[in-house]
Amino acid sequence: MTDRVRKSGQVVLVLAFMLLGLLFLALVCVDAFLSSHRKNRLQNAGDAAALAAARWQGITLNALGALNLAKVDALCKVGDPTMNPAAWHEATNVCERITALQERIAFAGPLMGFYSAQRAAMMNDVTEPDADMAALVAESVFRAPMLIGTELWPEKAQDYAEMVRGAARDGVFAGADNAQFFNFAISSNHPLFNRAFYEAVAGEDWCWFYLHGGMANLLANFSGWSDIPFAGAGSPQNPEFFGTGIRFVRGALADINLDWTETQVRSAVLELAERSSCPNVNDFTLQQCGVVKNRNLSWVTYGSSWHAWGRMHRSDAARLPLISDVKDKYNVEGAFAATRVRQVLEPFTPGVSRRANVWTAAAKPFGAIDERTVTWNGEFPLVAPAFTDVRLVMLGAFDEGSMGMADRAWVNHTRDHIQPPSDVAHAAGCRYCAILKKWEDRDFRKKGADWLAKNGEEQCRRPTGGGGPPGGGTRHAH
Numbered sequence: 001m002t003d004r005v006r007k008s009g010q011v012v013l014v015l016a017f018m019l020l021g022l023l024f025l026a027l028v029c030v031d032a033f034l035s036s037h038r039k040n041r042l043q044n045a046g047d048a049a050a051l052a053a054a055r056w057q058g059i060t061l062n063a064l065g066a067l068n069l070a071k072v073d074a075l076c077k078v079g080d081p082t083m084n085p086a087a088w089h090e091a092t093n094v095c096e097r098i099t100a101l102q103e104r105i106a107f108a109g110p111l112m113g114f115y116s117a118q119r120a121a122m123m124n125d126v127t128e129p130d131a132d133m134a135a136l137v138a139e140s141v142f143r144a145p146m147l148i149g150t151e152l153w154p155e156k157a158q159d160y161a162e163m164v165r166g167a168a169r170d171g172v173f174a175g176a177d178n179a180q181f182f183n184f185a186i187s188s189n190h191p192l193f194n195r196a197f198y199e200a201v202a203g204e205d206w207c208w209f210y211l212h213g214g215m216a217n218l219l220a221n222f223s224g225w226s227d228i229p230f231a232g233a234g235s236p237q238n239p240e241f242f243g244t245g246i247r248f249v250r251g252a253l254a255d256i257n258l259d260w261t262e263t264q265v266r267s268a269v270l271e272l273a274e275r276s277s278c279p280n281v282n283d284f285t286l287q288q289c290g291v292v293k294n295r296n297l298s299w300v301t302y303g304s305s306w307h308a309w310g311r312m313h314r315s316d317a318a319r320l321p322l323i324s325d326v327k328d329k330y331n332v333e334g335a336f337a338a339t340r341v342r343q344v345l346e347p348f349t350p351g352v353s354r355r356a357n358v359w360t361a362a363a364k365p366f367g368a369i370d371e372r373t374v375t376w377n378g379e380f381p382l383v384a385p386a387f388t389d390v391r392l393v394m395l396g397a398f399d400e401g402s403m404g405m406a407d408r409a410w411v412n413h414t415r416d417h418i419q420p421p422s423d424v425a426h427a428a429g430c431r432y433c434a435i436l437k438k439w440e441d442r443d444f445r446k447k448g449a450d451w452l453a454k455n456g457e458e459q460c461r462r463p464t465g466g467g468g469p470p471g472g473g474t475r476h477a478h
């Protein structure tokens, strides 16, 4: 009898344990399901935010391009300036007013993109504001008075502060991962401003050094920091968040880039004018009014980031694992928007800690005329109203050096701890400063250089040239 009781007690106990186990398993399953569900939602939110910002970049470029053509049109209406000086004077005045408008649009458009990226993240259930990014935005507003105005936009500093404040009005939920902060030398090629360099040191990824130009040399011969560039002050022509990378150039278009000639510029302008119905622009008027070479006129052109893809080309050492080159009409970098969203998931399973999921996405506007890209090869150096597509693009296609700008610790490090021309403050508690300490250890670098000398050629090199897809995996994630 007692035996039976004991036995049934044991059975109950076993059953109870099994039930508990099952319950635990069920909770883990619920967590796994919710986690993957939430991750999908978060990815949607990040993608939507990037697309929203890139769409505004396209709108901005189209507006700037249309205004470029409006100027050509106004001048061509007059024809030969010497025949009618009064009308020419009037036309150049109109052009100046249009330029003033362009200067503002170059800032306002991308910041509308910032606003709309925040809305997109919110509407896709990103509920927690991004404290890091919000603080960075607040700093931008704080620093805005340092901006120097232009002749056509003297109140640029106040206006910019107002625009940024407005863009963050409904909260900051999506980080601008490719922000280009003004007081920041981030665009330089110096390794101290390249986050990938720090990650390579932290992870002892020696192949990174092998694959990045002179970096293997730096590993072998480093003797101290030098040539750290100063952040340029001046008067930036694009905002910090989601700028389109355009450049205002004064006259003499044919001088901008020696790869193309005045004739090429003229034929590009003519083609665009025809498509945009500018009735006054024809070869004769264009020659007569001297639009292309007039040094007193300002034009919106594509800046230095508007070049062919590096990472998307098969000849690039650290390239993406592509089996063919990018189609001509997509073969241009330039304006893009990278957004980062974060969401913390509250797990049901006891003992499992909260963990933030992060998703970063990139998108960019594309434009082409008859399959030819509007911006590359110097065929269409003048910004044109030709942007028709917005696409998501792999993050790996962009230079790591321009990313990670939604991370406040990184921004603070590059802004405050790197001290041009040759100093690095070893700030306590800064992860990046700690990594630099590791780098400055001679034995550490020697270990890497020795490994590369022995294994670099064999283990780091990728197959090149045509044929089948490159093997050996890739350094790039999504």
Ligand SMILES: [Zn+2]
Binding pocket: 412, 413, 414, 417, 425, 427, 430, 431, 432, 433, 434
């Ligand atoms: Zn630091």
